[in-house]
Amino acid sequence: MDKQSLFVQVANLEERIGELYVELGTLKDKIIALIEENQRLEQELERYRTGAALPPDGELTSSGKDNLMRIYQEGFHICNVKYGSLRTDGECLFCLGFLRK
Known part of the structure; x- marks a missing residue:
C-alpha cells in the first residue's frame, strides 16, 4: 500500500x-x-388536571360569552x-370580531 x-x-x-x-449536532438540537x-x-x-386553568376564585360564570372568552384565551378558535x-x-380577527359583538 502506498503512502498516497x-x-x-x-x-x-x-x-x-x-x-x-x-448530523449528530442536528439530532441533538431536535432532541x-x-x-x-x-x-x-x-x-x-x-x-x-389540577384546575389551575380555572379562575382563581374557583367560580365559573354561566355566561356563554365568558366561556367563549376563556376558550379563546386558552388558545382555541371560537369563530x-x-x-x-x-x-x-x-x-384571529374573526374570533375577536365575534367577541366584540
Whole structure:
C-alpha cells in the first residue's frame, strides 16, 4: 500500500467523521426541542388536571360569552371558520370580531 492511497483514505475518513458530527449536532438540537415541548405539554396537562386553568376564585360564570372568552384565551378558535382548532398564528380577527359583538 502506498503512502498516497493511505493519505486519501484518512482524508475520506476525516470527511465522513465531520459529516457525522454535523448530523449528530442536528439530532441533538431536535432532541432538545422535543424535550422542551414535552415539558411544556406536561405542565399544561398538569394545570388542567389540577384546575389551575380555572379562575382563581374557583367560580365559573354561566355566561356563554365568558366561556367563549376563556376558550379563546386558552388558545382555541371560537369563530365559525375554525371553531375548536388551535390558534397558532396569534390573534384571529374573526374570533375577536365575534367577541366584540
